[in-house]
Amino acid sequence: MKTGVVLVGAGHAHLLALRQADAFRRAGVGLTLIAPPVFRYSGAATGVLSGALGLEAMEVDVARLARALKVAYRPVEVTAVDRSARRLSLSNGSSLGYDAVSFNIGSGIRLPAGFEVGPPQRVWPVKPLANLIALHQHLREEIARTGRCPPLVVAGGGATGLEVAAVLAGLIARLGAAPDLTLVLPDPGLPWAPPKAAARLRDNLTRRGVRLVEGRVAGAGAGHCRLQSGEALACHDLVLATGLQAPGLMASLGLPTDARGRLVVGADLRAADDPAVFAAGDCAVIDGEARPFAGVFGVRAAPVLAANLLGGTKTYRPQRRWLAILDLGDGQGFARRGGFWSLGKAALAWKRALDRRFINSIRAFSARL
Numbered sequence: 001m002k003t004g005v006v007l008v009g010a011g012h013a014h015l016l017a018l019r020q021a022d023a024f025r026r027a028g029v030g031l032t033l034i035a036p037p038v039f040r041y042s043g044a045a046t047g048v049l050s051g052a053l054g055l056e057a058m059e060v061d062v063a064r065l066a067r068a069l070k071v072a073y074r075p076v077e078v079t080a081v082d083r084s085a086r087r088l089s090l091s092n093g094s095s096l097g098y099d100a101v102s103f104n105i106g107s108g109i110r111l112p113a114g115f116e117v118g119p120p121q122r123v124w125p126v127k128p129l130a131n132l133i134a135l136h137q138h139l140r141e142e143i144a145r146t147g148r149c150p151p152l153v154v155a156g157g158g159a160t161g162l163e164v165a166a167v168l169a170g171l172i173a174r175l176g177a178a179p180d181l182t183l184v185l186p187d188p189g190l191p192w193a194p195p196k197a198a199a200r201l202r203d204n205l206t207r208r209g210v211r212l213v214e215g216r217v218a219g220a221g222a223g224h225c226r227l228q229s230g231e232a233l234a235c236h237d238l239v240l241a242t243g244l245q246a247p248g249l250m251a252s253l254g255l256p257t258d259a260r261g262r263l264v265v266g267a268d269l270r271a272a273d274d275p276a277v278f279a280a281g282d283c284a285v286i287d288g289e290a291r292p293f294a295g296v297f298g299v300r301a302a303p304v305l306a307a308n309l310l311g312g313t314k315t316y317r318p319q320r321r322w323l324a325i326l327d328l329g330d331g332q333g334f335a336r337r338g339g340f341w342s343l344g345k346a347a348l349a350w351k352r353a354l355d356r357r358f359i360n361s362i363r364a365f366s367a368r369l
C-alpha cells in the first residue's frame with residue numbers, strides 16, 4: 001500500500017515545500033506533516049528576547065497552515081525511525097509508514113565538553129527557541145521583584161553568543177536596571193568578524209556595560225559558573241550559546257553523519273545509502289559542502305526538496321556567501337555578507353524588513369482559511 005511522503009519537522013525548508021501541496025495532490029502522492037504545532041522563527045527570536053518585538057513576530061501556527069493547505073498533519077514529534085520497515089514512531093505512542101521521508105528538524109545546543117550543572121543553577125540553552133521566550137519572562141519578573149538584574153553569564157564565542165548578550169543588555173536597559181552581564185568567550189578578538197567590525201562590536205558591548213571575559217564555561221553550581229581555568233564567576237542565570245548540533249534522531253538513522261551529527265546527503269538532498277530518506281536545513285549537510293548552521297540554507301533548498309520528493313532530480317549547491325544580520329538590541333544591527341559589513345540603524349531596519357517578509361510569506365497561505 002502507498003503511504004506517501006512524510007515531512008518530519010516544520011522547519012524553513014518544509015514550510016516552503018508545503019506550498020507545493022497542490023502539485024503532490026495532482027501527482028497522486030499523499031503528503032503528511034509531523035511537527036509541533038508552533039514554528040518559532042530564529043530571525044525574530046532575539047528581537048523578542050530584547051522586548052523590541054512581540055511573540056507574533058516569531059510564531060507561526062503550523063496546524064492552521066496545514067489545514068489551509070489541506071495537508072494531513074500530526075501535532076507530535078518523531079521519536080524513532082525503522083528504515084527497514086519504513087516506519088516512524090511518534091511521541092503519542094503511534095506509528096506511521098512512509099514511502100519517502102524528509103527531515104527538517106533543525107538543531108540543538110552542543111554543550112561544552114564535560115559540562116556539569118549542579119542545582120539550583122538556571123541554565124538557558126538558546127535552542128529550543130522557546131527557552132529565549134521563557135528567559136525574557138523570567139528576567140522581567142526577577143527585575144520587577146528585586147529592582148536589580150540578577151548576575152547573568154552568556155557562554156559563547158560566535159555570532160549567536162554576541163547577539164544574545166547584546167539583546168540581553170537591551171532588555172535590561174528597557175526594564176530600567178543596570179546590567180550585571182558577562183559574555184564568556186574563548187577569543188574576545190571575535191575572529192569570525194572582520195577586524196574593524198570586531199572592534200566596533202566589542203566597543204558597543206563594553207559601552208553598554210557588558211563584561212567580556214576570555215575563557216570557556218565548564219560548569220555551573222549555586223550562584224556561580226565555573227570556567228575551564230578554574231575561575232568562578234557570580235552567575236544566577238547561565239545562557240548557553242556554545243554552538244549547534246543536529247538532534248540525535250539523525251545519528252539514530254544509522255546513515256553517515258558529520259561531526260555535528262548532521263545527516264550527509266547528496267546535492268539532491270537524498271541520503272546516499274537510502275533513497276527513501278531526504279533531509280534539509282540544520283539537520284543535514286551536503287557531502288563536500290560543509291557550511292554553518294543558518295536558516296537561509298533551508299530556504300534555498302526548499303524548491304529542490306519539493307521537486308525531488310515528487311520524483312525529480314534537481315540539485316542544490318549552498319551559496320558561498322550569504323547575508324547575516326545580528327540584532328544588537330540597541331536599535332542597531334550588524335549586517336555582513338562576505339567581506340561587506342555595516343553596523344547601524346539601517347542594518348537593523350533591513351533585518352526587520354526581511355524577517356517580516358519571510359514570516360508574512362508563510363502566513364499568506366494560512367490566510368486562505
Ligand SMILES: Cc1cc2nc3c(=O)[nH]c(=O)nc-3n(C[C@H](O)[C@H](O)[C@H](O)COP(=O)(O)OP(=O)(O)OC[C@H]3O[C@@H](n4cnc5c(N)ncnc54)[C@H](O)[C@@H]3O)c2cc1C
Pocket residue numbers: 008009010011012013034035036038039040042043044045046076077078079104105106107126127160164247249280281282283293294295296298325
Ligand atoms: C538565538 C539564535 C538566533 C538565530 N538567528 C538567525 C538568523 O537571524 N538567521 C539565520 O539564518 N539563522 C539564525 N539562527 C540559526 C537558525 O536558528 C537555524 O539555522 C535555523 O532555525 C535552522 O532552520 P531549520 O529549517 O533547519 O530548522 P528549524 O527552524 O529549527 O525548524 C525545525 C522544526 O522541526 C521541529 N522538530 C524538531 N524535532 C522534531 C521531531 N523529532 N519531530 C518533528 N518535528 C521536530 C521543531 O519543533 C522545529 O519547528 C539563529 C539561531 C539562534 C539560536
